[in-house]
Each structure stands twice: as structure tokens, then as C-alpha cells.
Amino acid sequence: MSFNGKILKVDLTSSEVKVEEQPESFYRRYQGGHGIGLYYLLKESKHDVDALEPENPLIFAPGLLTGLRAPAVPRYVVISKSPLTGALGKSEAGGYWGPELKKAGFDALVITGSSKAPVYLLIRDDKVEIKDAGHLWGSETGPVQEKLREELGDKGTQVVQIGPAGEKGVLYANIVNNLAHFNGRNGLGAVMGSKNLKAIAVRGSGKLKAKNEERLKEIFRWTAGQVKEHPLSSMLHKHGTPAGIKTVNAQGGLPTNNFELGVFEGAEELASEDYSLKPKGCYACPVVCKRVVEVNEDDIVVDKMYGGPEYETLAALGSNCGIGDLKVVAKVNEICNRNTLDTITLGMTISFAMKCFEEGIIGPDDTDGMELKFGNKDVLIPLVEKIIKREGIGDLLALGSKKAAEKFGPESKKYLVESKGQEAPMHDPRVKTGLGLQYALSINGADHWFAQHDPFFAAEDGFGVIEMAGLGLTEAVDPLDTGMAKVRLIYYTSVLNSVYDLLGVCVFGYVARSLIPLNFLLDQVVAATGWKTSWFELMKAGERAMAMAREFNRRQGLEQEADKLSESFYRPLAKGPFAGKITLKEEDLNDAVEKYYALAGWNKSGGVSRNKLEELGLGWLVQ
Amino acid sequence: MITVLFKSILSEYVPGEPDQVELTYEPDLTIRAILEQCGLQPGHIGLAMVDGQVSDLDCPLHDGVTVELYPIFGGG
Structure with missing residues (x-):
């Protein structure tokens, strides 16, 4: 087992x-x-x-x-x-x-x-x-x-x-x-x-033994043989997540200057593989996609022991702060990794402070004299060190952007980019609206893997539509759609991603982001446990976990009002192909959230209905 | 003549210059047909642009245009 x-x-x-x-x-x-x-x-x-x-x-x-x-x-x-x-x-x-x-x-x-x-x-x-x-x-x-x-x-x-x-x-x-x-x-x-x-x-000296080891071996061999053939896993293996920087920049959705711009002139440098070494992997994974970076130059040394900056970090600490110097971003990534800091929230908190500085909401007296301007790479390392030590301005920024905004004053709040107090990852919902639904609905605050991403479902011959037809997702959905087709896509794939998390799946190994198909995943559950199970049972387990998570939040007093996005997302981008266009409206997003509740069997306040809890075998949560 | 720029890792799917191919113009030529010639599936493509404007894969290409193709990406 x-x-x-x-x-x-x-x-x-x-x-x-x-x-x-x-x-x-x-x-x-x-x-x-x-x-x-x-x-x-x-x-x-x-x-x-x-x-x-x-x-x-x-x-x-x-x-x-x-x-x-x-x-x-x-x-x-x-x-x-x-x-x-x-x-x-x-x-x-x-x-x-x-x-x-x-x-x-x-x-x-x-x-x-x-x-x-x-x-x-x-x-x-x-x-x-x-x-x-x-x-x-x-x-x-x-x-x-x-x-x-x-x-x-x-x-x-x-x-x-x-x-x-x-x-x-x-x-x-x-x-x-x-x-x-x-x-x-x-x-x-x-x-x-x-x-x-x-x-x-x-x-541990033990060894888990599957009920059907041979089937697991077959799927492992298939995966190992296909990793370099399938375009998505091949891209991950050879270039890692940083390969996405150029595409997202060309699309006009690369978070730049605290999500105000969708394109960044330094994107090419951020995407450079100049300092990349052979990637490393995880336990029993043939994809091997974890980036390793080493820099040995007079001005900067980056230790390869701590990995290297992935897409999220390159954008959060790079373009989002207006900084295109890959060596500096790689160094800050190393400092974060040595000290265990979330690079997304860090980058977003710094970019928020930079925006407030540029708007005159805060000044040098608030920042220990630092010029917190977009593109000022010289402040990045000293500021991160202050945050780690909780010294000066670092003590406030150690609380994240939403709590910092309480100190900066009400004028600053319009520059927040978060949901439930967690700063957004590096995917702009104004370019793919499904991410807006993901950020609003994520039970743990803005999360970019609450569900699958819109681009894989943008065309009928897209990988997502091909691979997930068996779940009922048989039609293409426009990345800017906010109607029922998009809600269904996000609902079904949020349950799927919940299943992935139950099983220990990495999205970089499985569809739609990578190569291993859903029927192979089901085969592995059967082979591992000997259960006569099905995707129906797995999806119900996914729903069950989501209902428990939702119930935890309800107990903290978090219901529909928490399922909102910052107003920043409803302002048009200032640069790039989508400049000046309103592609995401607050009323449409809120309507989509309510539709999602209905599909999930949640009530209008976003709580899980008693019937749904009972159906999922969670009667013990009913008070 | 049609110029096709294969951005990022898509350049690995074309011979010759790292990221650029010149094609002789033919009436009704589409991006989808170019992808087939190169052994690329439509799902590989995250963004197609013609002369800097976003384009779908089935739009006929005019003589002299530049096509840019970017790989699909979603979720870092």
C-alpha cells in the first residue's frame, strides 16, 4: 500500500x-x-x-x-x-x-x-x-x-x-x-x-510497496521515455519555468512595476540562461526541472547550493520591481532561500512600497533614507536584509503589503495587489481572467495553482481541451471570458488540482501543464492501493478537501466578502497590447464567483451547505 | 516572402538560423500550415503575432509579413 x-x-x-x-x-x-x-x-x-x-x-x-x-x-x-x-x-x-x-x-x-x-x-x-x-x-x-x-x-x-x-x-x-x-x-x-x-x-529505512508494482514501473518507464519528447515537459526539463518570461511579456501580462504595466523592457535579460547549470529534480521525478544558478563574478557571487530563481521570483523581484539585472535577482533569490522568505510576497511588498514612494505617500523618512523607486536595484539587497532582521522599514515590510498599507494610510490601499491579504503571484487576471477567479476563490489567499491556467484551454486543439475532455471540458474557452464556460473550467480544474494535492502530484509532471495523462494517474492510484476506484471517487475526494478548507475559513469569519480582488485588477494596464483596455470588470468577476459557489454546492455567503457537507461524509463538521 | 520568428524554445523545432525562417509566399498560407510543416502542434503555441498584432492560427498570411510564435506558458 x-x-x-x-x-x-x-x-x-x-x-x-x-x-x-x-x-x-x-x-x-x-x-x-x-x-x-x-x-x-x-x-x-x-x-x-x-x-x-x-x-x-x-x-x-x-x-x-x-x-x-x-x-x-x-x-x-x-x-x-x-x-x-x-x-x-x-x-x-x-x-x-x-x-x-x-x-x-x-x-x-x-x-x-x-x-x-x-x-x-x-x-x-x-x-x-x-x-x-x-x-x-x-x-x-x-x-x-x-x-x-x-x-x-x-x-x-x-x-x-x-x-x-x-x-x-x-x-x-x-x-x-x-x-x-x-x-x-x-x-x-x-x-x-x-x-x-x-x-x-x-x-526512514522502510519501503512503500504498491499493490501492483509492475503497473507503476510501466508508467514510470513511459514517462521517462517521453519527457524529452513532449513539448511541455521538454520545455520544463531543458529551460525550466523561466522560459515563460518571454511569452508572458509578449502577451502583455508580465507583472511590471507593481502590476501597472504588462511589458518589461528588461524581460530578455531576466529570461537569460547565462548563469544556469544543469537542473536538479525531486524524488523519483524524470522531469528534472528545478533551476540551478551559479554566479562567480567580482561584484556578485551566487551559491548554486540554493537553486536558482524560477519564473515567479524573476517576475516578482525583477520586472515587478522594474529591475532587469539577472545577477541581482539571482542574488536576492539566494538570500531569500538561505533565510527562508517567500519571494512572491517579498517582491510584491517591495513593489507596493516602491509605488507608494513614487506617489509621495511615503518618503525617505519612512524608508531609512532609501530611494524606493522602480528600477533602483541598489536598494534591493539592503532592503531584504532589513526585512530579515526586522530592522527599520524592514520591520514593517516584514508584515506584508496589506498590513504595511495600514501604516502608510488609506491612500496607499488602491495600490495593493492581493486577495485575503496574500499578494498575487505573477499572473495577471487582466490577460487571463481565470486567474482572477483563482485569486478570489483560493482558500489560502491569492494562489496561482488553485486551478488550471486559461491558455491551455484557449483553443479546441489546445493541450488542456485535448487532455481534460474526459472531465467534461470539451470546449475552448476565451482567456478573457468571465461567463459560465470560464466558471465551469475553473470549478472542474480546481477540484482536479485539489485531487493533485491529495495525491502528492506536481503540476509540472501532469496535464495540462505537462505530460502525464489523467488515465495514468488513476492507474497509479489503483496500482498503489488496490482500490477499485474511479475519477468520480477521486473528484469527490477533491471536493471534500475543498469543503473542509472552506469550513476552516468560515470558522475564522471569512466568507463571501473575503472572495474579492484588489481594485488594482480592475484598472487597465498602462503599457503593452492591453494598454488602456478594461478586460476585467468587478461586477463580472463577482458574478462569476457566485456562479462558482452554485456549481460547488456552496451557499450564497460562500459557506458549504449542510447538504453538501453531508453528501461528502463531513457530517461531523455540521454544528 | 514571409518571415517567421520562432521565439524562446520554439527555435529548437526549426533548422538553420536559431530562430528565424524565410518562407516563400503562397496564397492561403496560414500559421497552422507553417506549424504542420515544422512538426509543431497548435497546442505548442501560446501566442502568435503577425506584424506585431495578435493573430489566430487560421488567418491567411499576406506577402511580406513577419510572424512571431511564442511557446505556451501557464503557471510558473
């Missing part, structure tokens, strides 16, 4: 370690990933807890398929209440840590409480210890991983950890495994820091 039937529970206040056993029926219902994570979050958390209080649980949960020798399923989720948004915190990462936890015999790790002094957790199969981390506290991620592996005498130990930004409570601090794989969003590193938990080192 692909699961162990065991959940590890650690209370850092009492130092109590427990193992809870779960039957097969639990996995059939909640699968893995956010299904299991949300189950425990809803069971263990109080309604009104602050995200940084000890009572806020922090849950790590690999996907149902994670840990098998199956292609592109290395992912695990971290679930908690987000300190950045006050909504659900949910962020997935690939790499190697999730598979290792499964090999150690656990399907999830539920952490509650808070340690009085810094600790790390050591899991070696069923031996679990809470160990002193006083000597690691304050250190960056590279030295910590090296020291832990050295101390434990085992280079194969997988380490998930926070850097100094998480320790200092930067509200968008993230969590990293293997130095370059991030649970990037929602500030979950700050939750880990609030628990005085520096790292979790895992080593």
Missing part, C-alpha cells in the same frame, strides 16, 4: 510523542496531503486562535502516492492557520522530505504546542526525539543542513527547516527542504518559528 496507517503527533509544550493509527477507510476518504492535514487541523484547532499562538497546529502531510517509485508525486503539504492572512495556510513542496517521512512509517506529522527553547525533531523510523537546537538557532539553512547531517552521521537525512526569517517572525517566512524546495506561501515558516522548532530531520 502507499500508506502506513500511522500519524505522528508531537506536542512541543509537553514533549509528548504519540502515534495515532488510522484504518484504510480513513485514507479512502481523506487520501493524503491536504485531506489528512485539514482533518487534523479542524479536529485540533480552536476557532479563535492566533496563528502564532502555541495552540495553532502545524501539520506536515505527504500525498497518498508520495514515497512510491512513481513519477512526479514527491509532494507534501504544510497546513496551519496563516499568520499573513488569518485564513487557511496551505503550501505544498516537492523535493525529498515527504517521501522520507512516508518511508519512516508516517503518513503525516501533527505538531502542537510550543517549545520553551529552540528544538529540532529527529525522526528515525519509529524512534522520535525532541532535541536541543540552541546551536542551530540563528543560522542560515545551508550550514544547518550540513551540521545536522554531520552530527547524525548520515548524509541521507532529509531536513525540513526554517531560516532566520522564520525565527524572527517575518509573516511570509517559508519552510524549505533540501535547501531548494519550498513550502513557499502563507508564512508557515513563521508558525514553525513561533513554536521554537528549527528543523525536522527524517530518515
Whole structure:
């Protein structure tokens, strides 16, 4: 089977370690990933807890398929209440840590409480210890991983950890495994820091055994053989996500100067592969698409140990701040990775401050004398270092743009670009409206993988329409449409992406963004578990997890009013092919959100109806 | 003559110069037909432009135009 039937529970206040056993029926219902994570979050958390209080649980949960020798399923989720948004915190990462936890015999790790002094957790199969981390506290991620592996005498130990930004409570601090794989969003590193938990080192000697190993091998061999042939996986393998910069810029949707412009004159340099080395991959993944960058020049040195800037980082810290110097962006990416900072929220918070500076809302007296102007690359590194240390202006910007706007004053709020308090990723809904729906509806704040992206469905011979016809998505949908066709596309694919997260799937391995088709994914679930299952059951499991997430937000007081976009998205772009055109209207977006609720069986306030909860077997959530 | 610029990784699908092909003009020639000649599927293409304007794949091309083709992208 692909699961162990065991959940590890650690209370850092009492130092109590427990193992809870779960039957097969639990996995059939909640699968893995956010299904299991949300189950425990809803069971263990109080309604009104602050995200940084000890009572806020922090849950790590690999996907149902994670840990098998199956292609592109290395992912695990971290679930908690987000300190950045006050909504659900949910962020997935690939790499190697999730598979290792499964090999150690656990399907999830539920952490509650808070340690009085810094600790790390050591899991070696069923031996679990809470160990002193006083000597690691304050250190960056590279030295910590090296020291832990050295101390434990085992280079194969997988380490998930926070850097100094998480320790200092930067509200968008993230969590990293293997130095370059991030649970990037929602500030979950700050939750880990609030628990005085520096790292979790895992080593497992077990091996998950699928019910039908041969079928998994067949699909693995097929994938490995096709990676360099299929245009999407080939592009990811050879060029990684930065290859998207030129297309998005030509389309007029490359976030530039705090989302005011859709084109950036420095896009060619940002997209350059001058400093790229051979890419690295994740556990059992033949796509191998993680960028590695090294710079060894007189003015800048970038350490390849920390990976390299992906599309999101290039745009967030590059074009979105008006900066086209690839070396500087790569250096800031390295600093973020060493210290565990979300590069999207960081870039967006800086660009927001730059816009406020240029509009005269704030001045040098507010910025420690720094000229926060678009394109001023000289301020980027010192400003990021101030944020990590929470010094001066950095202490305010460590809270993210929405909380900074409270200090900057009401005039600044029209320049926010966020949903539920999380800054938007690098995809402009004015060029593909489905992203607007995604940002508004994302249960954990603006998220670009809540559903699939519009371009794959723009034509009947597009990869999305071809590959997802079996889900009922048989027609092309205009990227600028906001009617029922778009709502259906986003609804169906949001449930699909929820299934992906349950299983541990990486979107860079599977359709529509990559090569592995849906029937192969179903085959893998059958091969892994022996269940006589179907896409119907999987989609219902996806719906179930979304309903639980929605219910968590309702308990935080977040309903329809939270499913909104910043007004920035309703202003036309100032440059590029869409300049001056209103392509997204607030009333159309809000109407589409309501249509989505209706399709999902949610009520008009965005809550999950009692009937829908009962249908999904979530009667225990009905109060 | 029609000039076709294969942007970004699409250049790997054409012989000769890294990213540029000159085609002899033929009546009713479309971008879709050019893609077929190069072994590219329509799904490969994220954006097609003719003389700087967004174009669909089935629009007949006039003599002397420049076609720019960008690979599909969605989700970084």
C-alpha cells in the first residue's frame, strides 16, 4: 500500500510523542496531503486562535502516492492557520522530505504546542526525539543542513527547516527542504518559528510497496521515455519555468512595476540562461526541472547550493520591481532561500512600497533614507536584509503589503495587489481572467495553482481541451471570458488540482501543464492501493478537501466578502497590447464567483451547505 | 516572402538560423500550415503575432509579413 496507517503527533509544550493509527477507510476518504492535514487541523484547532499562538497546529502531510517509485508525486503539504492572512495556510513542496517521512512509517506529522527553547525533531523510523537546537538557532539553512547531517552521521537525512526569517517572525517566512524546495506561501515558516522548532530531520529505512508494482514501473518507464519528447515537459526539463518570461511579456501580462504595466523592457535579460547549470529534480521525478544558478563574478557571487530563481521570483523581484539585472535577482533569490522568505510576497511588498514612494505617500523618512523607486536595484539587497532582521522599514515590510498599507494610510490601499491579504503571484487576471477567479476563490489567499491556467484551454486543439475532455471540458474557452464556460473550467480544474494535492502530484509532471495523462494517474492510484476506484471517487475526494478548507475559513469569519480582488485588477494596464483596455470588470468577476459557489454546492455567503457537507461524509463538521 | 520568428524554445523545432525562417509566399498560407510543416502542434503555441498584432492560427498570411510564435506558458 502507499500508506502506513500511522500519524505522528508531537506536542512541543509537553514533549509528548504519540502515534495515532488510522484504518484504510480513513485514507479512502481523506487520501493524503491536504485531506489528512485539514482533518487534523479542524479536529485540533480552536476557532479563535492566533496563528502564532502555541495552540495553532502545524501539520506536515505527504500525498497518498508520495514515497512510491512513481513519477512526479514527491509532494507534501504544510497546513496551519496563516499568520499573513488569518485564513487557511496551505503550501505544498516537492523535493525529498515527504517521501522520507512516508518511508519512516508516517503518513503525516501533527505538531502542537510550543517549545520553551529552540528544538529540532529527529525522526528515525519509529524512534522520535525532541532535541536541543540552541546551536542551530540563528543560522542560515545551508550550514544547518550540513551540521545536522554531520552530527547524525548520515548524509541521507532529509531536513525540513526554517531560516532566520522564520525565527524572527517575518509573516511570509517559508519552510524549505533540501535547501531548494519550498513550502513557499502563507508564512508557515513563521508558525514553525513561533513554536521554537528549527528543523525536522527524517530518515526512514522502510519501503512503500504498491499493490501492483509492475503497473507503476510501466508508467514510470513511459514517462521517462517521453519527457524529452513532449513539448511541455521538454520545455520544463531543458529551460525550466523561466522560459515563460518571454511569452508572458509578449502577451502583455508580465507583472511590471507593481502590476501597472504588462511589458518589461528588461524581460530578455531576466529570461537569460547565462548563469544556469544543469537542473536538479525531486524524488523519483524524470522531469528534472528545478533551476540551478551559479554566479562567480567580482561584484556578485551566487551559491548554486540554493537553486536558482524560477519564473515567479524573476517576475516578482525583477520586472515587478522594474529591475532587469539577472545577477541581482539571482542574488536576492539566494538570500531569500538561505533565510527562508517567500519571494512572491517579498517582491510584491517591495513593489507596493516602491509605488507608494513614487506617489509621495511615503518618503525617505519612512524608508531609512532609501530611494524606493522602480528600477533602483541598489536598494534591493539592503532592503531584504532589513526585512530579515526586522530592522527599520524592514520591520514593517516584514508584515506584508496589506498590513504595511495600514501604516502608510488609506491612500496607499488602491495600490495593493492581493486577495485575503496574500499578494498575487505573477499572473495577471487582466490577460487571463481565470486567474482572477483563482485569486478570489483560493482558500489560502491569492494562489496561482488553485486551478488550471486559461491558455491551455484557449483553443479546441489546445493541450488542456485535448487532455481534460474526459472531465467534461470539451470546449475552448476565451482567456478573457468571465461567463459560465470560464466558471465551469475553473470549478472542474480546481477540484482536479485539489485531487493533485491529495495525491502528492506536481503540476509540472501532469496535464495540462505537462505530460502525464489523467488515465495514468488513476492507474497509479489503483496500482498503489488496490482500490477499485474511479475519477468520480477521486473528484469527490477533491471536493471534500475543498469543503473542509472552506469550513476552516468560515470558522475564522471569512466568507463571501473575503472572495474579492484588489481594485488594482480592475484598472487597465498602462503599457503593452492591453494598454488602456478594461478586460476585467468587478461586477463580472463577482458574478462569476457566485456562479462558482452554485456549481460547488456552496451557499450564497460562500459557506458549504449542510447538504453538501453531508453528501461528502463531513457530517461531523455540521454544528 | 514571409518571415517567421520562432521565439524562446520554439527555435529548437526549426533548422538553420536559431530562430528565424524565410518562407516563400503562397496564397492561403496560414500559421497552422507553417506549424504542420515544422512538426509543431497548435497546442505548442501560446501566442502568435503577425506584424506585431495578435493573430489566430487560421488567418491567411499576406506577402511580406513577419510572424512571431511564442511557446505556451501557464503557471510558473
